Amino acid sequence: MGVSEPVETTNLDRYGNEPLPWSRAHERLKVDLSKISTAAFLSTTRPDGRPHAAGIGALWLDEDLYFTSGPGTRKSRNLAANPACVYSVRLEGLDLVVEGEAARVTDGATLERAAASYDQDGWPARVDGDALTAPFSAPSAGPPPWYLYRIGIHTAVGVATVEPYGATRWRFRD
Template identity: 50%
Template sequence: MEAINLADLYDSPLLDWSGIEDRLGAGLTQAPGTGGPDRHTCWLATTNPDGSPHVTGIGALWVDGCFWFETGQGTRKGRNLARDPRCVLSLAALEFDLTVAGVAEVVTDPATVADLAARWAAEGWPARVDDTGLALTAEFSAPSAGPPPWHVYRLAPRAATAVATVEPGGATRWRF
């Protein structure tokens, strides 16, 4: 992993990726009043067919060094990812703002899909594996996810940038 201090100009310290990972691993709930300033929302940026950006809010989990999210394959983000899986996920935590760039991959392992369904269910969304064993279903989801089935995607970081929002500050870019 390569780390580049983007705040050298201000004599700010290099941020430590392990601290970012620890914070992500502690969870970033979307419940009101639990994030900065009021809650945490992840934003996924994909590329439309004409090359223009598409950005939408999503629910994502940080597990095993990756972000995991779900959507219907017929949604705009689902169609965009099928055509060009490169994307960027961004979020604001109390301690930092973060962007993570990589390639989103549809998860085809039934055990992994079941594990993620259980994790989402434990956080209050009643997700469960559908009859195919490869996608999720539930009584509801975010309107932007489209109708079920919802496929699980894994986004492993290829690059990330964090800007500290608390003292001592700092801004760092990592390439993995």
């Protein structure tokens, strides 16, 4: 599935800077999401319409954005009712906000690749049925097992925090 090149790029910069290339965000996602120090948040909508946000550890794998969450957490319950979500992350030199829909991943091959990638990054995840487990996880993930979700990216907005500066919106094919 993966996110490739955007189908539309819009320059949001009001200071005369050129639009940022998607390749800049793409490269930072590949590098920075493997660092435990990369702060990221997932925003979902509660059934009553109120917003909810939680810190998450994300994974860039096979050109897609993944995260884990326990089935009983607020974010998982929200996504079961409404898969629309927003992922926000501070990458090196670029603040990025991604809008899309989260879908639970249950196929064994993807779960195995995700577990191996998480393990390589320092979280000893392994596949347990149609979910992941490990000796520990972030407190916001809830108890194991943890579901794996893929965010289908529709739109992303990047604001550069180092030169070359700029602000850009990228739209992707649904």
